[in-house]
Amino acid sequence: MMDSILSSNISTQKGDSEQAQPLYQKVEEYIKNQINSGEMTPGDLILSEPRLSKELEVSIGTVKKALDNLVWQGLLYRHQGKGTFVSRIDFNNSLFRFFSYADEKGKEVRIRKFTTERWLGKGPSSICELLEVDEDTELVFLERIGHINHQPTFIENSWWVASMVPDLEKEETHIPDLFYALIVDQYQIPIIRAEETLTAEACDDSTAEKLNVKKDSPIVVLNRSTFTIADKIVEIRTTKGRADQFSYKREIR
Amino acid sequence: MMDSILSSNISTQKGDSEQAQPLYQKVEEYIKNQINSGEMTPGDLILSEPRLSKELEVSIGTVKKALDNLVWQGLLYRHQGKGTFVSRIDFNNSLFRFFSYADEKGKEVRIRKFTTERWLGKGPSSICELLEVDEDTELVFLERIGHINHQPTFIENSWWVASMVPDLEKEETHIPDLFYALIVDQYQIPIIRAEETLTAEACDDSTAEKLNVKKDSPIVVLNRSTFTIADKIVEIRTTKGRADQFSYKREIR
DNA sequence: GAGTGGTCTAGACCACAGC
DNA sequence: CTGTGGTCTAGACCACTCA
Numbered sequence A, B: 001m002m003d004s005i006l007s008s009n010i011s012t013q014k015g016d017s018e019q020a021q022p023l024y025q026k027v028e029e030y031i032k033n034q035i036n037s038g039e040m041t042p043g044d045l046i047l048s049e050p051r052l053s054k055e056l057e058v059s060i061g062t063v064k065k066a067l068d069n070l071v072w073q074g075l076l077y078r079h080q081g082k083g084t085f086v087s088r089i090d091f092n093n094s095l096f097r098f099f100s101y102a103d104e105k106g107k108e109v110r111i112r113k114f115t116t117e118r119w120l121g122k123g124p125s126s127i128c129e130l131l132e133v134d135e136d137t138e139l140v141f142l143e144r145i146g147h148i149n150h151q152p153t154f155i156e157n158s159w160w161v162a163s164m165v166p167d168l169e170k171e172e173t174h175i176p177d178l179f180y181a182l183i184v185d186q187y188q189i190p191i192i193r194a195e196e197t198l199t200a201e202a203c204d205d206s207t208a209e210k211l212n213v214k215k216d217s218p219i220v221v222l223n224r225s226t227f228t229i230a231d232k233i234v235e236i237r238t239t240k241g242r243a244d245q246f247s248y249k250r251e252i253r
Numbered sequence C: 001g002a003g004t005g006g007t008c009t010a011g012a013c014c015a016c017a018g019c
Numbered sequence D: 001c002t003g004t005g006g007t008c009t010a011g012a013c014c015a016c017t018c019a
Helices: A023-036 A049-055 A060-073 A125-131 A179-187 A205-211 B023-036 B049-056 B060-072 B125-131 B179-187 B205-211
Strands: A076-079 A083-086 A111-121 A139-148 A151-161 A193-202 A218-228 A232-242 A248-252 B076-079 B083-086 B111-121 B139-148 B151-161 B193-202 B218-228 B232-242 B248-252
Touching: A023 A060, A049 A060, A060 A076, A125 A139, A125 A151, A125 A232, A151 A205, A193 B218, A205 A232, A218 B193, A218 B218, B023 B049, B023 B060, B049 B060, B060 B076, B125 B139, B125 B151, B125 B232, B151 B205, B205 B232
Parallel strands: none
Antiparallel strands: A076 A083, A111 A139, A139 A151, A151 A232, A193 A218, A193 B248, A218 A232, A248 B193, B076 B083, B111 B139, B139 B151, B151 B232, B193 B218, B218 B232
């Protein structure tokens, strides 16, 4: 049998011993590599199941199982009749979503974001470290304040490496509510995934003033690192919001 | 062909039209019903794949797919060579888990819980409503304080319907750290699932004193409803913890 | 109509558990 | 040894999409 594209150790279950890793997992890795290396980017159509089956020399059932797993992991989505695509990151899954989107009567409420600061310059060393750049690297800083029900509810602080997003700090560059669309379309930086950490703390003076609450009232802090291909961080973001407007529900089994 | 156990509308894909629901979903519902009705309880061994295949008159591949989905949903777990079992609820998935389990050096730290209050009586109407009982129903109340690193870190308040857990309020009934084991083993109440809601708020006087923090310092509040069979609530619990000891991380894709 | 994913079948062999 | 789940194959037909 010829060597196939899948790295090594191909076999039907029968002939071989030493089957360290199931075949379908190799198919998964093959696809994952294509995504993480940037060979395929979010929104792309991947090879069809029969094609993958032929090219990788595995049965179509095995391909289906591999794709099932990747769909389940959120890396791919299927569309019957069209094909299988690389997922776009879905920030609706962000914990941020649990800042209340509805008033007491359950009526849906609009969030308005206002850009309140925007400049180019050096950032604190803690941010540079997270962005994995030198301390004297030029960064772009953005602050946006989110209003829910005409009431300032959260503050979003965002840091970018300036060389990756030229002119982002300029007033002419319009910042849409769906910020990441700008990054993907304008700057051709695919956004692959993000990590978030949620904590709560007491409100400092400047945040208290902006959110129109007392100093030391409880606020929810959401730290986010946003990743592009090859696991490179492109943005560090901190969202601080009024705790009384936040609640997060989940089920345990 | 004879009618099978699966409610209705059985067919191979070919002969019939009007296939509202895929076969594997019916198999899933068949199992789910057995669990929710109490016919099977957490820890039970379910029928093997070949048995299910014969009894439900579907192919073994279809059974596998159904069980795969239920495993993925957390209702079942498999053990090669042994069989497939109904999951025990895993409170390690609780958000509570994100109260720090390690000190600064990353050394793991033990949590000690002390029962600080325990009595039988009437509860506030808000609790009765959540438990779906009359306001004059006898309840058992428990308070436990959790210490991490010899420092009080969270307070657990728990309400039960007294008639379901006789003598729980008595001192002779030892309360183990893994509380729910007692409920399942002693009182034969299967714990099926739980719902949690996370918020943050400012610390009230009494909590401040118990946690040894200033009044109005931020605390994380975790409300939990615990369910037994037939979606009946058996416990209402509120955990309040020092916000500075809490952080919750997740990935978005 | 050609191509895609979605469902389903009917087997095979392997690895593991327990007697 | 028998029975369990885990992997894999090689098909079939269906439902959907788009040209």
